[in-house]
Amino acid sequence: MAVPLIKISDLSYAYxxxxxxxxxxxxxxxxxxxxxxxxxxxGCGKTTLCRCLNGLIPHFYGGKIKGTITVSGLSVLDxxxxxxxxxxxxxxxxxxxxxxxxxxxxDVAFGPENLALPREEIRERVEWAMKVTGVEGLRERxxxxxxxxxxxxxxxxxVLAMRPEILVLDExxxxxxxxxxxxxxxxxxxxxxxxxxxxxxxxxxxxxxxxLTDRVIVMDNGHVRMDGSPVEVFNSMDAQLMxxxxxxxxxxxxxxxxxxxxxxxSVEDFxxxxxxxxxx
Amino acid sequence: xxxxxNVYFTYPSGxxxxxxxxxxIEDGEFVAIMGENGAGKTTLVKHFNGLLKPERxxxxxxxxxxxxxxxxxxxxxxxxxxxxxxxxxxxxxxxEEVSFGLRNFGxxxxxxxxxxxxxxxxxxxxxxxxxxxxxxxxxxxxRVALASVLAWNPKVVVLDExxxxxxxxQKERLxxxxxxxxxxxxxVILVTHDIEFVAECSPRVILMxxxxxxxxxxxxxxxxxxxxxxxASLIVPQITQLFMMLGDLGxxxxxxxxxxxxxxxxxxxxx
Numbered sequence: 001m002a003v004p005l006i007k008i009s010d011l012s013y014a015y016x017x018x019x020x021x022x023x024x025x026x027x028x029x030x031x032x033x034x035x036x037x038x039x040x041x042x043g044c045g046k047t048t049l050c051r052c053l054n055g056l057i058p059h060f061y062g063g064k065i066k067g068t069i070t071v072s073g074l075s076v077l078d079x080x081x082x083x084x085x086x087x088x089x090x091x092x093x094x095x096x097x098x099x100x101x102x103x104x105x106x107d108v109a110f111g112p113e114n115l116a117l118p119r120e121e122i123r124e125r126v127e128w129a130m131k132v133t134g135v136e137g138l139r140e141r142x143x144x145x146x147x148x149x150x151x152x153x154x155x156x157x158x159v160l161a162m163r164p165e166i167l168v169l170d171e172x173x174x175x176x177x178x179x180x181x182x183x184x185x186x187x188x189x190x191x192x193x194x195x196x197x198x199x200x201x202x203x204x205x206x207x208x209x210x211x212l213t214d215r216v217i218v219m220d221n222g223h224v225r226m227d228g229s230p231v232e233v234f235n236s237m238d239a240q241l242m243x244x245x246x247x248x249x250x251x252x253x254x255x256x257x258x259x260x261x262x263x264x265x266s267v268e269d270f271x272x273x274x275x276x277x278x279x280x
Numbered sequence: 281x282x283x284x285x286n287v288y289f290t291y292p293s294g295x296x297x298x299x300x301x302x303x304x305i306e307d308g309e310f311v312a313i314m315g316e317n318g319a320g321k322t323t324l325v326k327h328f329n330g331l332l333k334p335e336r337x338x339x340x341x342x343x344x345x346x347x348x349x350x351x352x353x354x355x356x357x358x359x360x361x362x363x364x365x366x367x368x369x370x371x372x373x374x375x376e377e378v379s380f381g382l383r384n385f386g387x388x389x390x391x392x393x394x395x396x397x398x399x400x401x402x403x404x405x406x407x408x409x410x411x412x413x414x415x416x417x418x419x420x421x422x423r424v425a426l427a428s429v430l431a432w433n434p435k436v437v438v439l440d441e442x443x444x445x446x447x448x449x450q451k452e453r454l455x456x457x458x459x460x461x462x463x464x465x466x467x468v469i470l471v472t473h474d475i476e477f478v479a480e481c482s483p484r485v486i487l488m489x490x491x492x493x494x495x496x497x498x499x500x501x502x503x504x505x506x507x508x509x510x511x512a513s514l515i516v517p518q519i520t521q522l523f524m525m526l527g528d529l530g531x532x533x534x535x536x537x538x539x540x541x542x543x544x545x546x547x548x549x550x551x
Binding site for chain 2: 040041042043093147148171174175176177178179180182204207208242243244245246247248249251252255256267268270271274275277278
C-alpha cells in the first residue's frame, strides 16, 4: 500500500508585498519512495512549492499562506525549519551557497552535530552519507576546490546525514555540464531505489530524466496543470503547447505522426520501435 | 575578424585556463564554443574584448592587438553578455541600464533615446522600462543585459551561457533571436554546454577541453563524434544517438536536425 508522505491541500501563497499568488489552490499527494519531477515555465511556482515543503515558506519568507501541508506526518505551519530539516533535505541550484566548512567531512558532519547526537552516531551517519553519495574519497578535500558535480554530491551527503525521508532538489544541475548532470541524476535515482528515499526534483532537462522519474508534475502560473507518468505527460498536446522541455526523441516521434499510447522514453526504445516497423 | 595566436592565460590563483589557443573567427560567422566546466571557454571570450590580456601569445580584433587597445575601444565592436546578468547590471532602472553603454560611448541624447527604445522593443522589455532590473526574474535580467549590449550595436555579440536557467519556451525564442542577429550580419559567438540548443542552431562548433581547442568544425560534424563529445564532458544529441544505434540498417550516423531525421525515417519506414 502506498503511504502518503507529503500531503498538500488547497495551498495558496503570496510573497510579502505581493498580491499575486505564487502558488494557487494546489492539491498534491506524494507517496513514500516516489521519484517526482516538478517542471514548468520560469516563474510558474515550482520553487515556491518546494520551499513550502521544508518550512522556508512561511517561516523564513513570511507572506500570506492558506491551506495545509503535511510532511512526514508533521504540519509544516506548526513546526520549525529545524524540526522539518530532519525529515526534508533541501538542495539548491548553486551548491556553493550550501557548503561552508573547510573539509567535505566537516560539512557532512555539521547537520548531525547540531542535532546533539552521540559522537558514535554522528560518525556513523557521516560515513554512511559519504558512502551512499560516493564522496568518501573526497573527505579531506575543501569543498571549494571540487567540481560542480562533486560539490552537489557533497551537498546531498550533508543533508542525507540528517536522515531525511524526503530529498527536495531545486534545479541541482543548472550549473553542471551535461555529463556531470547525467551522473548526478543517476546517483539520485540510485538513492531513490536503494534507500526508498522520496525525491522531489525541480528540473527543465527532462530528456535526461525520462527513464528515471516515475511521475512528472507540470505547473504553470501557480497551478498544477498536469500530473502523470512521463509517458502520459509527454504524450499530451498540452505539455507541448505549454512549452515544457519534452525530450527530442518524443518530439521526433510526434513529428513523424506516430500517435501510439506510449511514446518511447529512451533512445533504445525508439530504435527498437523503428526496427519493428521495418520488419512488419 | 578575431584572431588569437597561441594564447596562454593563468589566473592569479595559479589555475592555467588557456594553454596555447589559436583560432580565427571571421566577420558574420555564427560560432558556439563548447566544452566542460572549466575548459577555458569564458576565459577565451574575455580575451575578445580585451577584458583579459594574454600572458603569452596575441589577440587581434580587426587587426588591432588587444594589448595595445583599451577595453572601452574594443567593446565598441565586441559586446560581451555575461553568464550571470547580476555581474553586469547596476543601474536603478532598466532604461538607465540600457542607455549606460551608449552614454559612455558618447552618443547624443537623441540617438541614445532612439537606440534604447529599439533595444527595449526588440527584447520585449518595454513594460519594465522604469522598473529596477533587480526586481525582475532571472530570465528577464538576462534579457536586460543583452539589450544593454545590443543597444550600441556591436559587430560581434558574445553570449556566455545564455540558456542556463531558461525554460524550454525561452530557449526557443532565444534560438530564433540569435539566428536573426546573425542573419543581419553580426558575428554571433555563444559559449555553452547546451548541446540540444546548439544542435538546433547548427553553428560552427569550437570544442574546448582543459584549456585547449580539441576540435573545430560544423556542428553536424563535431556533435556527432561521440569520442570528442565525451572528452568535453558533453552528451551526443538524442537524435544522433538514435541514428548511431540504427547504423547497421544503413542510416547515416551524423544527423542532428529533427527535420532531417524525420525525412530519413520516413524514407526508411516507407522503403
